Amino acid sequence: MLNRVILIGRLTKDPELRYTPQGVAVTQFTLAVDRSFSGNREEREADFIPIVTWRQLAETCANYLRKGRLAAVEGRIQVRNYENNEGRRVYVTEVIADNVRFLESANRESGGQARDESFGGAPSASGGSGYSGGNRSSGSRNSGSNDPFADDGRPIDISDDDLPF
Amino acid sequence: MLNRVILIGRLTKDPELRYTPQGVAVTQFTLAVDRSFSGNREEREADFIPIVTWRQLAETCANYLRKGRLAAVEGRIQVRNYENNEGRRVYVTEVIADNVRFLESANRESGGQARDESFGGAPSASGGSGYSGGNRSSGSRNSGSNDPFADDGRPIDISDDDLPF
Amino acid sequence: MLNRVILIGRLTKDPELRYTPQGVAVTQFTLAVDRSFSGNREEREADFIPIVTWRQLAETCANYLRKGRLAAVEGRIQVRNYENNEGRRVYVTEVIADNVRFLESANRESGGQARDESFGGAPSASGGSGYSGGNRSSGSRNSGSNDPFADDGRPIDISDDDLPF
Amino acid sequence: MLNRVILIGRLTKDPELRYTPQGVAVTQFTLAVDRSFSGNREEREADFIPIVTWRQLAETCANYLRKGRLAAVEGRIQVRNYENNEGRRVYVTEVIADNVRFLESANRESGGQARDESFGGAPSASGGSGYSGGNRSSGSRNSGSNDPFADDGRPIDISDDDLPF
DNA sequence: TTTT
């Protein structure tokens, strides 16, 4: 009926951009969202929440987000399940994002080969259920150099069937 | 930093009320949240999202919610993990609710031995991070008749350490 | 940057469907959202929040919502301002909805000339920023009988410029 | 029933901290929330949304927020009304915040006499409906030096009756 | 393992 999530946290790693066999871009990353128990516990705690973005938004996230960056994510909870290689059903809970805001970078000098984006002019990164468009299987600027299905031993367990729209 | 979820859906079963060894009430149930892909897919799809409530809110949910009922849940995503009996780390994602609204009943004649609540006068069911009060380890009206730790083969994998406040 | 609102409440009146000069459907209604101060105050209090929906969603709301009905509304806060007839600037705050869920009816026998919708089969009512389509200026079933610009003394203070997409 | 708002935007001015006659802290500020119409409109547009915080959270906001800063605000919409000096009823819509997150500062060199807070160690700023505590009418550290009711020609139109808890 |  209604399923809405809003998170603010930091990426635990660089995002991973892949493509489905049909050429649809998918980016996955994990957001570390600090809990806020009035600071009274000694250890800092966080929830590590897996985020999935599709299509245009996937490519924008892959281009602009990096490990440690602060981001706001809006989306919905999705629970999918599959049978693993031992014949057991595994449940995976993810947030399918339809809106991602790039907040300021984690560290001004995190630079290195970082891109030269200015966040005053950061692109609007919003997709989602009403996404209508464009070049879904277009050869993205990323598609040539890195084969999204080659960089990982595990079989990709996301398919077009998981497309939320 | 910020972690907020709002869901509307129906309970797949009656809620399960238990108590931690310290006598803190915990209620768990699963919410079936229909996806809304413009109705164009033949099969109706839903996400089945596990909800956890604590203390006063747990008892109110156990008293007022039943299988099939429509409810709105507000809370936050929590990811916990534990080692299972095969030594493997298992990740569990749940929504820790701090506000539950009982929307109208699923079925006017679902009656039977159902309680006689009138939803016009349904209790306000809100708890959460600021909850300060009351009889947490009081013998609840449910505690005598059913031992929350006896009705289940599996060891309970929730403890006071999971208390969100 | 990010602007999200979720409300559950009841309509204070039947919704009002109008059309802009360009033929775009707009529906306005007010949602009474009960506050929940632990029920300790004697008088029941509520916030009365103006909702605006556009296009397809506007027509669905006009068809399915009625005074007293419970609804969930998802959208964003918009603050517009205009100069009134005394030359004073007036600020208007509204929620522009992109998703409306029809929860159960307020009263099973509120019937009368009410439409015969069954909420098990209630239409999915979601529009919003990605809405791309359809018969926007199609002669709606409501357009013949009531002129949306004639039933009100005040000049309509909404125009296509207010279109959120 | 349910009333939840989440916003990310920048303060249009420094926040204003005042005290009710009973000594309860109230801070008001306006958040400029950029709209995101795919960047296709030439002029940048924003909604200017009034925020109100109470008690501890009010004091934290007054101490840590400044004009131009980026903040995330979680709360609920409140519509109050009063009769103005011309005997006309005026409606005021505000977001009553119960959680405010200080995102990175607007400008590293916006410094000036700005406080020396480090945002790595920024205080957790969350209050709200469950707030149970403490020194509500205590003479706050701010109360001596500036009379919150003297710095403004207009009568203060907020009172303890507006207290959301 | 799922609700209407």
Add this chain to the structure above:
DNA sequence: TTTT
């Protein structure tokens, strides 16, 4: 398996 985690971020600041």
